[in-house]
């Protein structure tokens with residue numbers, strides 16, 4: 001997917017990029033690839049792949065969660081790595097207020113510099129483990145309308161990291177490549193324990209490559225009990241599964 005195909009594929013979804021946004025994606029691509037020469041950010045570096053598997057893929061939650069397009073939602077991206085999915089969403093929907101959490105400081109440093117280069121405002125960067133960021137005394141606990149995660153962990157672990165950060169009435173959205181039915185089945189009890197309720201599992205294929213994708217949407221329907229998330233390294237810490 002070259003930049004022109006990216007623009008056309010988004011137009012099909014009702015998203016018209018401005019010239020400024022197209023330039024921001026071009027600058028993102030160049031800075032990602034240049035930094036990746038000395039900081040390990042991504043294995044995907046060819047332009048058509050970055051546009052499809054990072055930029056387009058990151059925007060897919062906006063196809064299924066309509067509020068992303070128009071509402072000034074507070075979003076937390078858990079394990080954002082090189083900024084996916086939250087920074088492509090922020091470029092296209094600048095009204096979003098974004099908090100990025102990653103446990104690797106060199107990635108947070110890259111994202112800080114990138115946001116300055118792209119003139120992005122309303123993005124906060126946190127070098128932290130999600131277990132602590134959403135802990136019982138944290139100001140970030142149950143503070144976000146929407147918590148997003150892509151390629152961080154399986155659903156049972158991810159739910160324990162992400163659901164404590166979601167406000168009651170908000171949503172946790174996981175971007176998944178693999179089949180989700182089994183992952184969801186084994187994490188169902190944990191999701192309910194954490195105050196969540198499965199709302200949707202949308203299956204679709206990426207354009208061009210046809211790679212399968214899932215967007216899993218979990219509604220936060222009640223408060224998460226204070227003992228979650230459990231600390232990383234807790235002895236016998238088993239994922240919350242059936």
Ligand SMILES: C[S@@+](CC[C@H](N)C(=O)[O-])C[C@H]1O[C@@H](n2cnc3c(N)ncnc32)[C@H](O)[C@@H]1O
Pocket residue numbers: 078079080081082083084085101102103104107128129130131149150151152161
């Ligand atoms: C495979 S990368 C995925 C990055 C990005 N979400 C993407 O889709 O390209 C996983 C990222 O999650 C971060 N991570 C893993 N466990 C974490 C945790 N417990 N808290 C915060 N960040 C975490 C890693 O440092 C890494 O940057």
